[in-house]
Amino acid sequence: MSQHRPTGPNGRPGGVPALPDLPEATVARLPEYLRALHHIAETGNDTISSEGLAAAAGVNSAKLRKDLSHLGSYGTRGVGYDVALLIDQIEFTLGLDQRRAVALVGVGNLGHALAGYAGFASRGFRIAALFDADQARVGEPINGLDVRHISELAEVAAAESIAIGVIATPAAAAQDVADALVAAGVTSILNFAPCVLSVPEGVDVRKVDLAIELQILSFHEHRKSALTSLPGGLAEEAVGT
Amino acid sequence: MSQHRPTGPNGRPGGVPALPDLPEATVARLPEYLRALHHIAETGNDTISSEGLAAAAGVNSAKLRKDLSHLGSYGTRGVGYDVALLIDQIEFTLGLDQRRAVALVGVGNLGHALAGYAGFASRGFRIAALFDADQARVGEPINGLDVRHISELAEVAAAESIAIGVIATPAAAAQDVADALVAAGVTSILNFAPCVLSVPEGVDVRKVDLAIELQILSFHEHRKSALTSLPGGLAEEAVGT
């Protein structure tokens, strides 16, 4: 699946991987398209129109077409997109043609839930190791993996070619953990701790902060309840993410 | 700017809630500023410059000043911002002056972690009720709250004035749960299930999808590893969130 472009009318030339330099906003939506496409594939459809896929992914169809056009021309006018082909293309673009190994650091409340999460495996990732600083947790088996001590991180990361790390420790420990991850060769970090991480250039960080999401919702609640006292009962749908 | 309230130097004008119609991007950053400010307040500082706060929140100082200017003029030139005052202003803007009640639906793997999460309470929210469809879970006490059956949702939501709902059920159940939440008067939903929700106008939905975050990181990994084969070893810091 990774590599089926024989230099067709739009296929990329010879051995060049062709990095189309996608807009960041497009990259952020590709996973949504991918999820929708898998869902559509399961229902037996083998082609889908931009309108249909856009609806399934919850976006505007023009935006979807423009996004997909950045990957190349994989649709057929008058027909739509070939579902299987498009899945392959998006997976290739996202680098999901190889199953990526992930290290999870901090096996507490949240870490346990993440470690047991099936959606990891089904969407292209493999939890390759669990780490914690608490000796009481080291050795505990979770979902077929034993928790290891954080001091083993560098060794294990190298052995398992881990390039992605997930931080689920308290905020106070997060920067230290990030430093350790970077030192171990990790170049992408997903941070659940509510704090800002500083990392060297070349390392990507994304964060997930539950409280921020709730506070954004709170803002809109605040706004809505203020609006109800005014005449024009305006309202908007789905807040941007 | 939109609305320079004439009353007091900082106090809000009499009665009028003053909705300055903040840019969505600004709203999304206010919680980060708030977190940084609380952190700064704990260290004993009572004023902070835009430069300092920007660094603590991980943003550009010009952006921070522009964001804050939308709330009104709460800084002092030559000095900086009064930390306590700014905290109050941001909390007011986000509607955190009242502690908002949240319903959590789906007390499984992830739901348990969320229910036990202290960051909820410390950042302006109160988990008012836990719901599940599984009778085996109903009655289970978690963190001082008993899990209730989903059929009680409407009743409890009304009694506790719940306007925000969190969905932590499997994706297959998420739309049904969303419908039930909306029917119970909830107007803001935070969705952890990997699926698109359709809700009536006036209801806000935000989603958190772990796999999407990882896939975005994967894309950048893919890109980075492709770049290493080329001469110009470009790299970028912190991927946008």
Add this chain to the structure above:
DNA sequence: AGGCGCTTGTGAACTCGTGCACAAATCGCG
């Protein structure tokens, strides 16, 4: 073979967000 309806791919206008750069404001000090 040719025309017709459908759908993609994209140019162009527009909106939104960012960041520079600087004037205006404030404080502290001599």
Add this chain to the structure above:
DNA sequence: CGCGATTTGTGCACGAGTTCACAAGCGCCT
């Protein structure tokens, strides 16, 4: 009391992202 050091607030230009609208392309039906 005025001056210089400092920091805010913002006008402006630029870039990113979104949406419209439509020509180009494709398959099907006659």
